Amino acid sequence: MIHSLFLINCSGDIFLEKHWKSVVSQSVCDYFFEAQEKAADVENVPPVISTPHHYLISIYRDKLFFVSVIQTEVPPLFVIEFLHRVADTFQDYFGECSEAAIKDNVVIVYELLEEMLDNGFPLATESNILKELIKPPTILRSVVNSITGSSNVGDTLPTGQLSNIPWRRAGVKYTNNEAYFDVIEEIDAIIDKSGSTVFAEIQGVIDACIKLSGMPDLSLSFMNPRLLDDVSFHPCIRFKRWESERVLSFIPPDGNFRLISYRVSSQNLVAIPVYVKHNISFKENSSCGRFDITIGPKQNMGKTVEGITVTVHMPKVVLNMNLTPTQGSYTFDPVTKVLTWDIGKITPQKLPSLKGLVNLQSGAPKPEENPSLNIQFKIQQLAISGLKVNRLDMYGEKYKPFKGVKYITKAGKFQVRT
């Protein structure tokens, strides 16, 4: 099981360590640093590293490395999932998961880690339960505490801890009872040079924000549940009801949580909302090249595609770029060779384009590879898979809640090869 945890920032300082069994010396991280050095890029550090006596399993989140030390055979996914949960909890407690936030709240962090893991076994990882045990810091609370002498640590056993619904605490009370659902879909796609789709799928999630008093029992049904054949559920969902009736039936956790995530991969269902016309060429034996891209709407179901950004990692030999956008603004970072073109909305009447010259390092051979374009966009009020919520019913409580569903489609890993 998980033996120790080290938090390391990007410059390689170990700024927090926690041991659940015996103390493991910091020097074990040297193996990690070695791997980091070898990987060159922080994102390429292998997640599982073996050392003579331990295994290091790490994740990279928010510019921090969470490095756990393992001594016995243990499922690595379990460790990785747990580490992400730790990062989520920090995010939840401090608003951000950063070195500064962790350092500012070091004692709470320590208390949390102690509460989340016992002897390497996860103890309480549900945000609901943790918040009953250890209250998140607020300025107001620290004022109150110092006056009344009360503490940030709950002194009764959290109610959810042992019930069949560990994710919900008892005695929740709201004056305004609300239940909101966000259907968020991301399109992952690879488009080849000629504009045809090599690969496309939709990664969807339904995030919920539930503020309902008491013990509400909810049923969420869809107009077209058959779209969802590959789903991962929050533990609160009753699997049997889904199997038999295709209805999501659950007693929700209190607050924000991810209800389900799903994947739609059948290619004909994945609409590609934008197209790109591109012409990027480098001349042989010359120090310049041409760059010309135009972007336009494709299958966007009549909605506006907005928030478009194109990012291009240009080849190393590119020194600078001299471009003119018809819309939006562009930047080129000559150090990282990243071109970013911030476009905004597409208006079909006048398609945005970016044209100009590329300066290459003179004398260097012309680049072999053509850069891939990475495209970001957003479409409000649309789930591109066509998924639609039919209705939400509540049982078990008498009040009438406010209900709301929002749809949004975004680009995930949307890549156009040139």
Added chain:
Amino acid sequence: MLFSLEQELPPVLPHRAEEKAPLLKPCDGTSPPSVLNPSLPSSATNPGTNMTDSKYFTTTKKGEIFELKAELNSDKKEKKKEAVKKVIASMTVGKDVSALFPDVVNCMQTDNLELKKLVYLYLMNYAKSQPDMAIMAVNTFVKDCEDPNPLIRALAVRTMGCIRVDKITEYLCEPLRKCLKDEDPYVRKTAAVCVAKLHDINAQLVEDQGFLDTLKDLISDSNPMVVANAVAALSEIAESHPSSNLLDLNPQSINKLLTALNECTEWGQIFILDCLANYMPKDDREAQSICERVTPRLSHANSAVVLSAVKVLMKFMEMLSKDLDYYSTLLKKLAPPLVTLLSAEPELQYVALRNINLIVQKRPEILKHEMKVFFVKYNDPIYVKLEKLDIMIRLASQANIAQVLAELKEYATEVDVDFVRKAVRAIGRCAIKVEQSAERCVSTLLDLIQTKVNYVVQEAIVVIKDIFRKYPNKYESVIATLCENLDSLDEPEARAAMIWIVGEYAERIDNADELLESFLEGFHDESTQVQLQLLTAIVKLFLKKPTETQELVQQVLSLATQDSDNPDLRDRGYIYWRLLSTDPVAAKEVVLAEKPLISEETDLIEPTLLDELICYIGTLASVYHKPPSAFVEGSRGVVHKSLPPRTGSSESAESPETAPTGAPPSEQPAVIPAQGDLLGDLLNLDLGPPVSGPPLTTAPVQMGAVDLLGGGLDSLMGDESEGPRGDVSGSPAMGGANFAAPPAGTMPANLGAPLGGGLGDLFDLAGGVGTLSGSYVAPKAVWLPAMKAKGLEISGTFSRQVGSISMDLLLTNKALQVMSDFAIQFNRNSFGLAPAAPLQVHAPLSPNQTVEISLPLNTVGSVMKMDPLNNLQVAVKNNIDVFYFSTLYPLHILFVEDGKMERQMFLATWKDIPNENEAQFQIKDCPLNAEAVSSKLQGSNIFTIAKRNVEGQDMLYQSLKLTNGIWVLAELRVQPGNPTFTLSLKCRAPEVSQHVYQAYETILKN
């Protein structure tokens, strides 16, 4: 002031660790610190300024410990708490604040829970360094364990277990016992984990106190969380106690676990699923019902739960009959969750991909339609890219090859060098795997060569060499293009590949001699791999164009033999030299022999290992693709896991194959893994790094002579299998089947003799060893009792010595008259055994006289298949009558001396023989170790070709040949300490397997 509590904490932390050292001394507090502190300014020694100095001292950071000490001893609760927080803060960044131990422990007795928790945190960290003081805490713990608040009881029992001090542990037993039976499940579940902690500190104590039994009882607890934690604790303890039946699961407890599975937390589900995976259902129905209850876990949001569920399903699926509808439903259900894992964070993807790699090898049908999800995105981390690529090749088939190739070509122009290389290699692997695509792959590779990107060209040449090997006489037209790039090759592997191509196709390359000569100039600077290849290539060239290259070959031979320190190179050089000088015709036959085709997939995991790894899905073993015993620290008590055998289906009845090789043979190529593992290591001497020397010399001692030569020769021919075996054991038949070219035995007869002569001295050593002892000879048994043969009793046995078979007979005259005129005749039999000479009894046999006769046999008699196969019907005549009897001869008398197969040949043959022909047997009660086994078997002409150690078991790969040219390939698994061996036999004539197995048993047990 009010805000300072939380916000200002970190800035006041002490910063310089080295400053702590001097501070520890004055910790007892009373004497003025300045006097003791050597690092103070010189003015400190002046008594007149003592007061001010001391004041100065406390204002520096050096005074912090004192300040904290004072605050800890303050009367005000708030101040105390703040001080403890500061101490904890220092601790979290790895600073040593152990000097404050007594002061912090003093704060322990408090009703403020936060303060208590903070003190506990401190205690856990430092108790070990202050064991005597830690005792002070015991009372508080014992008291807290009686607290009415379950949270405090649980906290106490949790913290107690974390204090890793021997002296304390015994005080903890009573409170722990109470907590294990606590009315509150929260306390019970915490106590369950505490047992595991205690076990880690003092295993004996835990056993003596009976905590293990209590823990087992908790598996039946009414609360699912308690069950999950008990399972987790027991699993952890079981890991260090492999023999104990801690997790002795039965259908009832399984039912409990399955119920708890639905109700406990995600982490609990992981523990329970991992525990379930160790259970062996009694039949397929039980397996199916467990699968049904586990399947919903595939939709869990936690990827670790999903993967653990996949493990259980993959394992229990083995037991389900493929005809079941449920089986195919299950297969379908497995694909989506596996694909979903790939949309998670990259770290999770990596682990998932490593596991999918195993699953795809075991059951390719699950993901065969999901090729596209493995397409690489350009911003994937490199470790994800490489894994995806690997799986893409595994899934490549005729149906999707066009897509795959288009992708691979795309990848080959990416930026990352490692990835590009692997992509190029992948194109070559596709060509070899999917024949229909070969042409397209070759043209893609040629396109890539045109790019002139150095590393792309080199990789392409390496894979093109393999393509030549797979599809001879098809793509040689590209050689000219390859030759153009000769100068740009700077990596040994690429140079070696190119040299091989030049040598192999010397007759088609006009300037082959010039090309090779150009390499020769820097011969000594080349790596061993290139040197060996160059030597072989030039010899090939010489044999093809002897007139113009005599000088060149002389030059390379002398470079190899006289100027080189490398034994491999020298030996190869000498052998070529001898061959060429003794009999150029033979040399031609040897060096230019037709090579066997290379196998399709060279990097599959060996089936037995794969089956084991399937049992370890989701664990570190699955990430490293090694069984845990191979890498887990100390490998204490790793139990060997295996897939359950299929039951209840008709399959097991059809074939003798009891091995759990799940997928039907047609889908799962039987594979001998190549480069990198297993035999590959042995075979790969040439292609491996230049340090191939040591493995040769560490060959098993008892076969030293053979192996030294064998190894050397293998490396000589290893990559091309173009010559005779190194260990020709001096038998007259040394040509024959030694050659790779099928069919065996087509070697010109004239070759044997001169070769034997020429190489004789080289092979002397080997020849001796092989036949020294001769085959095992069973004691004589009575074949024909006197009663049935009018007084003539015949007993006998069979033996094989130095290549000849004989029937050793004992004729006893139990009649009252003299016997004479003996003659013997055999009926037609399976292997054509016949007397090679008449039965010669020199004098008449008088009553009560016994004569011993050795009757030489040959195998050129007429053949008829007998039942059983080794049945021999014999007629013996004497002056009285003709008598008939039949006897069974042990098959090993038919094992010929040249039955050692060339390793490459072995690989290819093993692969080539369909899986239905594989038979598995158990050899029980054989206390020998692997060395002894292989030397014993060698005495009877069963040759160990390779040996390998897998998680403590020795795998021996052996071959033998029958007199009628039938090859039998064997894999013998020997586990030290376990007298039962597993023997897998593969043979094109599977009916002999049973008898070969009997021969094995006879030889090994005598």
